[in-house]
Amino acid sequence: MKIVAKRTAGLTDARLHYCPGCLHGVAHRIIGEAMEELSIIDRTIGIAPVGCAVFAYNFFSCDMIQVPHGRAPAVATGIRRARPDCVVFTYQGDGDLAAIGTAETVHAANRNENISVFFINNAVYGMTGGQMAPTTLANMKATTAPYGRDVEDTGGPMRVCELLASLEKPYFITRVSLLSPKDILKAKKAVKRALAGNMEKKGFHFVEMISTCPTNWGMEPLKARQWARESMIPVFPLGVFKDREAEEKEAAS
Amino acid sequence: MTEKILMKGNEAVAEAAIRAGCRHYFAYPITPQSELIEYMAKKMPKVGGTFLQAESEVAAINMVLGAAACGVRTMTSSSSPGISLKQEGISYIAASRLPAVIVNVQRGGPGLGNIAPMQCDYFQATRGGGHGDYYTPVLSPSTVQEFADMAPLAFEIAERYRTPVLILADGMLGQMMEPVVFPESYPPQRDPSDWALGCHKDRKENHIINTLFIDPNLLDSKTRILFEVYEEIKKNEVRFETYNLESRPKILVASTGTAARVVKSAIDALKEQGVEMGLFRPITLWPFPYDALHQAAAGVDKVITVELNMGQMEQDVRLALNGLCPTEFVGKAGGLVFTPEELADILRKKAS
Structure with missing residues (x-):
């Protein structure tokens, strides 16, 4: 009998705790598959954030550490300097990465730390129950923006890729989505490229993944994906925002 | 060498x-x-x-x-x-x-x-x-x-x-x-x-x-x-140092770090004036040498805590003594440091 699909060795057998329709499981799977395909599971160190993915240390089958809210890129900096031969990734949500951890994110990118940052953007704080995130859209309702986000008062949705791409040193910055099988395949390619880039010690790789939160958005999973396509993608356009490899190739030709 | x-x-x-x-x-x-x-x-x-x-x-x-x-x-x-x-x-x-x-x-x-x-x-x-x-x-x-x-x-x-x-x-x-x-x-x-x-x-x-x-x-x-x-x-891991306890002083000074240095100089100056005082200097602040301080204070009239603050280690000193003898506090805030002469003067007055 031929096996055509199986669970990736990059994930443990632990049952994912995520809500029905949540895309964290998809993001976990493509990272696990990328680790497996690159044969780096035994030399990868993953960093779990504070947020819905806090239990990621139970799910990825590599060495893992769970760290303070927003500090994953700083912890990753310490790890990658102590273990330069390991591949180090962080897995962070929008509150963790773009609010309380803004400084750690920006400076790790600016130093071109040899780490991969996987950023799950679903425009809302999930674990604490649907509060406003830095990426919450204008007029979008959240438990701490019950009348809709007033951008005059609370600022607009932060586009982290665009922000980081203004820096000189970061190696690779891209935004992908998890909203359709086609998008997921593209996302996996980006994840694999990021981890492979770390194996070659190229520096900072940032992969933002547009995701959904059916529970806190109060939508059925399919409706949530449709809503994300219609409302989030125009605000957070997909694409590559910085690619030093391509820049260097162009300069050389 | x-x-x-x-x-x-x-x-x-x-x-x-x-x-x-x-x-x-x-x-x-x-x-x-x-x-x-x-x-x-x-x-x-x-x-x-x-x-x-x-x-x-x-x-x-x-x-x-x-x-x-x-x-x-x-x-x-x-x-x-x-x-x-x-x-x-x-x-x-x-x-x-x-x-x-x-x-x-x-x-x-x-x-x-x-x-x-x-x-x-x-x-x-x-x-x-x-x-x-x-x-x-x-x-x-x-x-x-x-x-x-x-x-x-x-x-x-x-x-x-x-x-x-x-x-x-x-x-x-x-x-x-x-x-x-x-x-x-x-x-x-x-x-x-x-x-x-x-x-x-x-x-x-x-x-x-x-x-x-x-x-x-x-x-x-x-x-x-x-x-x-x-x-x-x-x-x-409890660590501490004592100074001039062999003179069997009636007054014990508890102090640590920089303040304890000044206390040592003050104790030397007081010795020349015929006043004997001892120093108990905790080296580990946690764990605090509670038992050692209690033993060192056996038989003294009082323990004076000297700190460069408004009285923090003093609370641990009182926990260590547990009512064994009266305590007093001498401190300075603001980043001011005692001179040995100034401190000797203060301690002598407290001894009499």
């Missing part, structure tokens, strides 16, 4: 840390510990180590968390306001059971305070400092030599019990120059391969470092394990 080198305390502790095998140092500039971070910036690249100036104190301690999780000797340093910012990370390092060394070259506070030497972070240092039920061993040097010697000692304690260790100095010790001798050898590092990230002897299972325990029963048992370690530390 070992060489004597004239060094500032900040430089001496940095040099000692490097000699002790620290190769990963992360910090943020703040006065009066700047010479420490600058010394590391100069020396670390020469020994193949990591020096990194972090974007914030918060980031620096989290870089230490990352390096410590990999089982390497790692250190950060700062001064009072910066140490406040590090407390989140120190709490995680303690909960994660990771060895790391943190140097606090204390300055005046609260708030921005000033850059003069004070001992006003005693409570913060000896009561955990961050959120949660935990302690960190705290070493209190009173000479530049002792400051330097505490770097290897701090690593040794940190690794033996897998805990963050704090060296609580002050701006005076950081800035003053004294001759220092560095030992020929240093304690070897313990093998971290049964717990550290990216470090396995024969890989049977992944190494997972975590401080989240949703089940209250599990967090209770994890906390109890932590406190069993603290009992071991209390049994093995």
Whole structure:
């Protein structure tokens, strides 16, 4: 009998705790598959954030550490300097990465730390129950923006890729989505490229993944994906925002 | 013959840390510990180590968390306001059971305070400092030599019990120059391969470092394990010094760090005037030498605590004495330091 699909060795057998329709499981799977395909599971160190993915240390089958809210890129900096031969990734949500951890994110990118940052953007704080995130859209309702986000008062949705791409040193910055099988395949390619880039010690790789939160958005999973396509993608356009490899190739030709 | 080198305390502790095998140092500039971070910036690249100036104190301690999780000797340093910012990370390092060394070259506070030497972070240092039920061993040097010697000692304690260790100095010790001798050898590092990230002897299972325990029963048992370690530390690591107790003085002075230096000079001056006083100097502030102080105070009329603050260690002194004899407090805030003459005068008046 031929096996055509199986669970990736990059994930443990632990049952994912995520809500029905949540895309964290998809993001976990493509990272696990990328680790497996690159044969780096035994030399990868993953960093779990504070947020819905806090239990990621139970799910990825590599060495893992769970760290303070927003500090994953700083912890990753310490790890990658102590273990330069390991591949180090962080897995962070929008509150963790773009609010309380803004400084750690920006400076790790600016130093071109040899780490991969996987950023799950679903425009809302999930674990604490649907509060406003830095990426919450204008007029979008959240438990701490019950009348809709007033951008005059609370600022607009932060586009982290665009922000980081203004820096000189970061190696690779891209935004992908998890909203359709086609998008997921593209996302996996980006994840694999990021981890492979770390194996070659190229520096900072940032992969933002547009995701959904059916529970806190109060939508059925399919409706949530449709809503994300219609409302989030125009605000957070997909694409590559910085690619030093391509820049260097162009300069050389 | 070992060489004597004239060094500032900040430089001496940095040099000692490097000699002790620290190769990963992360910090943020703040006065009066700047010479420490600058010394590391100069020396670390020469020994193949990591020096990194972090974007914030918060980031620096989290870089230490990352390096410590990999089982390497790692250190950060700062001064009072910066140490406040590090407390989140120190709490995680303690909960994660990771060895790391943190140097606090204390300055005046609260708030921005000033850059003069004070001992006003005693409570913060000896009561955990961050959120949660935990302690960190705290070493209190009173000479530049002792400051330097505490770097290897701090690593040794940190690794033996897998805990963050704090060296609580002050701006005076950081800035003053004294001759220092560095030992020929240093304690070897313990093998971290049964717990550290990216470090396995024969890989049977992944190494997972975590401080989240949703089940209250599990967090209770994890906390109890932590406190069993603290009992071991209390049994093995209490350190203190006594001075002039052989004169069987009726007055005992309790003081630590820079303040204790001045007390020693004052005791010498008083001796010449025919007044005998003893000094009890805790070297570990946590664990505090409660029993030793209680024994040292047997038969004295009173214990006077001298601190460069408004009275913090004084509370531990009273806990140690437990009503054995009356106590008094002499202190100065603002970064003011007693002169030996001034202090001798105050102590003599309290003796009569």
